[in-house]
Amino acid sequence: MPPIQTALAIEASGLVKRYGEKVALDGVSFEVPRGTVCGLLGPNGAGKTTAVRILTTLAEADAGSARVAGLDVHASAKAVRRLLGLAAQEATVDGLLTGRENLIMIGELHHLGRRTSVARADELLDQFALTDAAGRLAKTYSGGMRRRLDLAATLVARPEVLFLDEPTTGLDPRARNELWAVLDTLVGEGTTILLTTQYLEEADRLADDIVVIDHGRVIARGDAAGLKRQVGGSQLFATVADAARLPEAAGILARVSGSAPEIDEAARSVHAGGDEGPRAVARLGEALADAGIEVEDLGLRRPTLDDVFLTLTGAPADAGADAPQAAEVGG
Numbered sequence: 445m446p447p448i449q450t451a452l453a454i455e456a457s458g459l460v461k462r463y464g465e466k467v468a469l470d471g472v473s474f475e476v477p478r479g480t481v482c483g484l485l486g487p488n489g490a491g492k493t494t495a496v497r498i499l500t501t502l503a504e505a506d507a508g509s510a511r512v513a514g515l516d517v518h519a520s521a522k523a524v525r526r527l528l529g530l531a532a533q534e535a536t537v538d539g540l541l542t543g544r545e546n547l548i549m550i551g552e553l554h555h556l557g558r559r560t561s562v563a564r565a566d567e568l569l570d571q572f573a574l575t576d577a578a579g580r581l582a583k584t585y586s587g588g589m590r591r592r593l594d595l596a597a598t599l600v601a602r603p604e605v606l607f608l609d610e611p612t613t614g615l616d617p618r619a620r621n622e623l624w625a626v627l628d629t630l631v632g633e634g635t636t637i638l639l640t641t642q643y644l645e646e647a648d649r650l651a652d653d654i655v656v657i658d659h660g661r662v663i664a665r666g667d668a669a670g671l672k673r674q675v676g677g678s679q680l681f682a683t684v685a686d687a688a689r690l691p692e693a694a695g696i697l698a699r700v701s702g703s704a705p706e707i708d709e710a711a712r713s714v715h716a717g718g719d720e721g722p723r724a725v726a727r728l729g730e731a732l733a734d735a736g737i738e739v740e741d742l743g744l745r746r747p748t749l750d751d752v753f754l755t756l757t758g759a760p761a762d763a764g765a766d767a768p769q770a771a772e773v774g775g
C-alpha cells in the first residue's frame with residue numbers, strides 16, 4: 445500500500461446527512477493530521493456512526509465533502525476503501541467461522557494469497573492474544589475477544605487509516621484496557637486512527653484531539669486538557685453523614701479549595717473546583733476530621749462527558765438543547 449502523501453489523513457468539510465426529516469449531520473467539519481488519533485465524542489444519536497459511514501464510503505453525504513488520505517471519498521471511493529480499515533459498531537466477523545478462518549478469509553478477500561493470508565492471520569492472532577482461541581468458532585468468543593478479533597480483521601491489509609466505531613462499548617474494564625494497549629501499539633506504528641466514543645475518559649486516554657458532536661454538529665474541539673479546563677477541571681467533594689453539618693463542611697471546603705463550594709442537600713455532599721489534586725483531598729479530610737464532621741465519602745471527581753455537555757450546551761446530553769457555536773479550546 446502506498447504511503448499517505450498528504451499531511452491530513454482525514455478531512456471532513458461541511459458534511460450534511462438527512463434521513464427523511466431527521467438531520468443526522470448538520471454541517472460537520474474537522475481534520476485529522478496523519479499519524480494522530482482523533483476522538484469523535486458524543487452521546488447516542490449524535491451522528492458519530494453517520495460520520496464514520498460517510499468517511500468510509502458506506503454512505504453518501506447530502507452536502508459537503510470528505511477526503512481520506514487526500515482522496516475524495518465520493519470520487520475515489522474504491523481507492524479510499526483499499527487504504528482504510530473499519531471496525532464497525534456491530535461486529536462484522538462471521539460467528540460460524542473460527543477466529544483464524546475469519547482472518548484468513550479476509551486476507552484472501554484482499555488478494556493477499558493463501559500463504560500470506562495464513563501468516564498474517566497467525567501474526568494477528570498472536571498480537572491480539574487470541575492464539576489459544578484461534579480454532580474456536582467466533583460465536584463462542586467473549587465480548588472482549590470478539591472485539592479484538594474485529595479489530596484484528598480490520599488490520600489484515602495493514603490500513604494506513606483506521607476507523608473504530610465505539611471499539612470498547614460493552615467491554616469490561618480489563619478488556620477495555622487490553623484494547624487500549626493494542627491501539628497504543630498501532631499508533632506507535634504510525635497508523636492514523638479515528639475512533640468514536642461516548643466516554644470522555646477513553647477519548648482522554650487515546651486521542652490527541654477530541655471533536656465533540658451533538659445533534660449532528662461539532663460543539664467543541666480541542667485536546668482533553670483543554671476540554672476539561674473548559675468544564676472547570678476536577679471537583680473536590682465530600683459527602684457527610686449528617687446533613688445538618690453541610691454548611692460547616694462547605695465552609696471548610698471553601699477554605700481548602702480556595703473556590704466557591706456548592707451544596708447538594710439531597711446527596712448530602714459539597715463540591716468545589718479542586719485543581720490542586722490529591723493533596724487537597726488529604727487536607728480536606730483532615731480539616732473535616734478536626735471539626736468532628738463524620739465523612740462518608742471524599743475525593744476528587746474528574747469531569748465526565750455529562751459535565752462537558754452541561755457546560756457546552758447548558759443541558760444534559762439527552763435533553764435536546766440547541767447547540768451553540770463550536771468552541772475552540774487549546775491545550
Ligand SMILES: Nc1ncnc2c1ncn2[C@@H]1O[C@H](COP(=O)(O)OP(=O)(O)OP(=O)(O)O)[C@@H](O)[C@H]1O
Pocket residue numbers: 463466467468486487488489490491492493494495533642
Ligand atoms: N438509516 C437511518 N435511517 C434513519 N435515521 C437514521 C439512520 N441512521 C441514523 N439515523 C439517525 O441519525 C441520527 C444519528 O445517528 P448515528 O447512528 O450517527 O448516531 P451515533 O452518534 O452513532 O449514536 P450511537 O452512540 O447510539 O451509536 C440518529 O438520530 C439516528 O436515529
Ligand SMILES: [Mg+2]
Pocket residue numbers: 492493494533609
Ligand atoms: Mg453509532
